[in-house]
Amino acid sequence: MNINYELYKVFYYVAKHLSFSKAGKELYISQSAVSQSIKSLEKELATPLFIRSTKRVSLTKEGKMLYKHIKPAFNLIKNGEKNIQEINSFKKGEIHIGANDTICKYFLLPYLKKFHELYPQIHIQITNRTSAKCVELLKEGAVDLIITNLPNYQITNFMNIKQIFSFKDVFISGHNYNELKNERINVNTLTNYSLLMLEENTTTRKFFDSLMNDLAIDITPEVELGSVDLLIEMAKIGLGISFVPDYCIGEVNNIFRLNIEEELPERNLGLVTNEKLPSSIASKKFIELMTSS
DSSP states (O other), X not given: OOOOHHHHHHHHHHHHHTOHHHHHHHHTSOHHHHXXXXXXXXXXXXXXXXXXXXXXXXXXXXXXXXXXXXXXXXXXXXXXXXXXXXXXXXXXXXXXXXXXXXXXXXXXXHHHHHHHHHOTTEEEEEEEOOHHHHHHHHHHTSSSEEEXXXXXXXXXXXXXXXXEEEEOEEEEEOGGGGGGTTOEEOGGGGGGSOEEEEOTTSHHHHHHHHHHHHTTOOOOOSEEESOHHHHHHHHHTTSOEEEEEGGGTTTXXXXXXXXXXXXXXXXXXXXXXXXXXXXXXHHHHHHHHHHHO
């Protein structure tokens, strides 16, 4: 089967936007040309790729399967073009980083500031997703690198990991629980209090659940949230005890760390790259910055 690359290109943009008109605008061709290209591709493959209606466009099962393969291929092509543009000059370029909101706000910002000062000509793009989703983006080649909590069980054996920062998780509380402030307590005591936790799909929550399992302690969170900032703020106003990375606390007023008897294990932040993807000059410079400090 020898199908014109341009047909796959049109398919990629329609599948990306789930819109024939948006694909046409991005490709600078008419909507009817987009529609004709998709019909030609469907004819070549002998299968429908999209479900069309007056209100929306969606992928068929076969379309989803094809997009799963086409998406990383196009990202590889875009990365290749980007790298070629950088070969002879470092006067322009871009870097695309994936990280969750907490890592961006409390850890990554100073490095982004420094990198921008050193290389103002480089465009920095940040995609905020959970650490697990960031791994998926790296698999697809949609980002150059990710900064993630470790352990992250989504990471595969074709990814390179550099540990760049160590931290511990802490239990924090507001002054509604002042009776705990000067006490040395064991984790099991916390079953008597309202616990505020990140959602189940986060690496921090998975780490916490694994830790509780190892300690044979059954704790059911009272509240589950998607933001460490909200966990801190809710602990401040006395809604419960939160479990958060220590580097997020700093000198926050109106909260205190609980003195836990058990020695909680250390975790790390990791800089992860996909060894199947060539690294751009901008990416190499950013990795040097992150790993040399």
